[in-house]
Amino acid sequence: MEKQTFLDLIKGKLIVSCQALEDEPLHGSEYMAKMGLAAKIGGAVAIRANGKEDIIAIKKLTGLPTIGIIKRNYSGSEIFITPTLKEVEELIESGADVITLDATARMRPNGITLHEMITFIRENSNSLVMADVSTFEEGVIAVEEGCDLISTTLSGYTSYSPKLDGPDFSLIKELTSSFDVPVVAEGRISTPEEAVMAFKQGAHSVVVGTAITRPQVLTKRFVESLEKNSLNIMS
Numbered sequence: 107m108e109k110q111t112f113l114d115l116i117k118g119k120l121i122v123s124c125q126a127l128e129d130e131p132l133h134g135s136e137y138m139a140k141m142g143l144a145a146k147i148g149g150a151v152a153i154r155a156n157g158k159e160d161i162i163a164i165k166k167l168t169g170l171p172t173i174g175i176i177k178r179n180y181s182g183s184e185i186f187i188t189p190t191l192k193e194v195e196e197l198i199e200s201g202a203d204v205i206t207l208d209a210t211a212r213m214r215p216n217g218i219t220l221h222e223m224i225t226f227i228r229e230n231s232n233s234l235v236m237a238d239v240s241t242f243e244e245g246v247i248a249v250e251e252g253c254d255l256i257s258t259t260l261s262g263y264t265s266y267s268p269k270l271d272g273p274d275f276s277l278i279k280e281l282t283s284s285f286d287v288p289v290v291a292e293g294r295i296s297t298p299e300e301a302v303m304a305f306k307q308g309a310h311s312v313v314v315g316t317a318i319t320r321p322q323v324l325t326k327r328f329v330e331s332l333e334k335n336s337l338n339i340m341s
């Protein structure tokens with residue numbers, strides 16, 4: 107998909123992240139494709155997904171554009187979102203419209219740089235490049251490296267970024283007020299009101315994952331709240 111067409115499509119709209127890792131009950135491309143379809147029926151305009159199989163299944167069932175990542179752990183590196191060219195190659199094969207890279211300041215496996223990863227994508231595909239960052243400084247680098255979109259995904263998930271319960275609205279605001287590159291608000295957006303707040307900070311689009319597609323986490327929130335309140339009532 108053309109860059110401008112994709113950016114226009116997601117502007118002011120909701121992207122849903124449909125991901126279930128191997129240790130999650132909804133793991134499997136059939137479940138994720140149906141989750142994607144449910145999101146589409148609800149009005150999502152694109153799907154963020156993990157892994158070649160899920161991306162292919164989601165694209166086939168929904169027809170929506172996909173933002174692809176591959177989560178994989180390598181010993182000796184903390185980077186787990188599309189860490190090496192191997193994952194990039196798998197994403198190119200999947201036909202993902204956007205390839206998302208960890209653009210944090212941490213060392214990648216094999217010492218490959220963000221610059222080399224982006225160059226490889228540009229030379230071997232028409233996919234757009236999204237940079238997942240955890241701080242403003244990483245956003246600056248992502249812009250300098252020519253990423254098509256920046257996402258706040260990793261705020262709270264690097265040792266040096268703030269550990270917030272909710273979304274990192276300050277980071278969204280800082281990035282959107284400094285760059286023309288579209289900023290996607292992502293990470294711990296749990297309510298429609300928070301999504302609206304993210305747009306008020308200038309976000310181009312909003313990604314919601316857990317609050318829509320991880321029922322076990324949502325169930326737990328209810329249960330914990332009930333337990334806490336029954337304790338309060340008893341005391």
Ligand SMILES: CC(=O)N[C@H](C=O)[C@@H](O)[C@H](O)[C@H](O)COP(=O)(O)O
Pocket residue numbers: 123125175259260263292293294295313314315316317
């Ligand atoms: C940190 C990390 O691994 N984030 C992942 C990135 O793709 C996903 O596990 C998240 O679900 C996604 O970013 C959406 O965020 P939330 O689920 O908070 O709405």
